[in-house]
Amino acid sequence: MSIFTRTLILVMGTALAALIILIFLTVNFSKSYINENLNERLDSLVRGQEIKVEQALDGLLEIGPSISDNSLLSSIITNYVASNKPKDFVAIRQILNDYMASSSVLVKIEAFSANGSLLASLGELNDISKSINLINENEPNQYSFFKISKTKIGKTYIHTAEPIIYDGKLQGVLKIVLDVTSFIETFYDNTGFGEKGSSQVFVINSSNQWVELKDLKLVADINPKVTIKKVSYDGFLNSFLAQRLPFITIDKLIPGRKVAVEVNINSNEVFSAIDQFYKQLFTAFVLVLIATLLIGMWFSKQITNPITVLNKKVGEVAEGQKGVEIEFKDRDPTEIVTLSVNIRKMAQSLWRMNEDLEGIVEERTAQLKRLTENLELAVDERTREFQEANTQLLGALEDLHDAKNELVKAEKMASLGELVAGVAHEINTPLGVAVTGVSQAISQLNTLETHKNSGSLTASGFDQYILDNRNLLILMTEQLNVASTLIKNFKEVAVDQNNFDVRELNLHDYLNKVFDTVKPKYKPTNIQLKLTCPQGINVSTRPGAFSQVISNLLINALIHGYEKNDSGVVNVICSNDNDSVTISIEDDGVGIAEGNIEKIFDPFYTTKRGQGGSGLGLSIVFNIVTEALQGKIEVKSELGKGSQFIIEIPTRLKDQ
Incomplete structure (x- = not known):
């Protein structure tokens, strides 16, 4: 103001x-x-x-x-x-x-x-x-x-x-x-x-x-x-x-x-005369106020005009002009005269200091020019060194990227190998039953042939043979169908894991197929798999990436969530909301320490380094969810109360 x-x-x-x-x-x-x-x-x-x-x-x-x-x-x-x-x-x-x-x-x-x-x-x-x-x-x-x-x-x-x-x-x-x-x-x-x-x-x-x-x-x-x-x-x-x-x-x-x-x-x-009195009083008030305003403006001008002139001169000095005359009038207030004299002295001192500084600047400029020439030579040399180092770093980074891809591929193949071993073991049971049934059928057929050749074959014995073989064939058919279903589901999931094409799938049915591929890992344990998923949820996504994420998380829950001989339940819960689907994989195992949660998705981080863990499983899961599935994943856990991995993916990928 x-x-x-x-x-x-x-x-x-x-x-x-x-x-x-x-x-x-x-x-x-x-x-x-x-x-x-x-x-x-x-x-x-x-x-x-x-x-x-x-x-x-x-x-x-x-x-x-x-x-x-x-x-x-x-x-x-x-x-x-x-x-x-x-x-x-x-x-x-x-x-x-x-x-x-x-x-x-x-x-x-x-x-x-x-x-x-x-x-x-x-x-x-x-x-x-x-x-x-x-x-x-x-x-x-x-x-x-x-x-x-x-x-x-x-x-x-x-x-x-x-x-x-x-x-x-x-x-x-x-x-x-x-x-x-x-x-x-x-x-x-x-x-x-x-x-x-x-x-x-x-x-x-x-x-x-x-x-x-x-x-x-x-x-x-x-x-x-x-x-x-x-x-x-x-x-x-x-x-x-x-x-x-x-x-x-x-x-x-x-x-x-x-x-x-x-x-x-x-x-x-009644009030007209009184109104007139107050009207005149109000008019007098306004007139006095206007007169006061005019007098106040005149009085303020008398004070501020010398200061305005002085301020203008000081501005010219500040802009670097030389020889500016700092003037004042005899009728100016004593304070303004004193201020003008002091500003004049200060301006003269500034001009002298400026001349001294200009000489120093010229000398320092010459020195700076020489230093700049030397610095340019040094910069060129360092630039060449940095370029060589950068080339080496880029090569190392590319090698590291290739190594990472090889490790990821090896981890995927190791995971697939575990699935193959488990499915092979699971198929062995129905195939063993079928082989035993074939052996028994051959034995009964030889017995029937002996009775026929000796003439001791009776009608009731023949009927019993037919009944036994019918039951045997029914049992063999059921076991072979089980093996066929396991092979079909494994084949679909295994092929999907090496194929990132996009197609529409029913979430409930596909999760059941993934369950079939990991059940052999759960069968020798006391851990149960449970699926809570409505039938009507369909998603258009990459099944291979999706199955790899779910199977890795289910196997991770089994390996890291429970100690040997523990019993528990791993529950997969699905829900949908407008344009997204949420899959929550929850276990009631040992949980994750609070200090480890923020590192859980880091590459090569594992709590079972000496027991064959590579530390790439959850890192691969994170990359697949955020990149291939265009979603997000988070983990919640409390030590001693289990863990929860929450995946949210779109019902239709953005580029579809």
């Missing part, structure tokens, strides 16, 4: 930290003031609506008591209930009619006796579309404001009931219907709420539910214990990201009445 960048970051970081602290303090100190003024304004609006509602309700609810408290009306109703005189009835209607005429909001007046009988009724109430009971009017002594109704043409009425008391006794009940449509408009006067603000008035019905006064709609989200909640500024970022709630809603319960006022004010109108 350059000095310019570091200086700029330092200046900008310091200025930015100071600005952030200043803005934090400004916002923090102004926040409480803003929220306090905001709540005072909202409280004033809500209180204004509360006063309007209280005044309207007081004015309306005073009409009923003013009529029921009329002493003349109370006395006439008392007399009329007692005597039922027509003149009292006329007087009651006259008084009520006077009230109707004097009030523009009175719609209907009904007078009832104490027992509920209608005494008089003035006015009509038609086209009521909806009504809400505020109290249960069937309960006794329920007076005042008890019901609200609404007509189809949009007029709103309130129903009140007032007791008629005379001489301290209840003489009747006065029920009055008032037209409060104009008062509703007063309730819903939205002056001071902004262009989109509104207010609503709610009352509690007889089921203790809140009802909106204008449309008589039930609402569920008004708290019966409503108080003004505190409102806080939600931040300039919400306005900028359009995530602010559209309205601020405040509910207020009017004390002593089952009436609540709700005020809805557009939040953007």
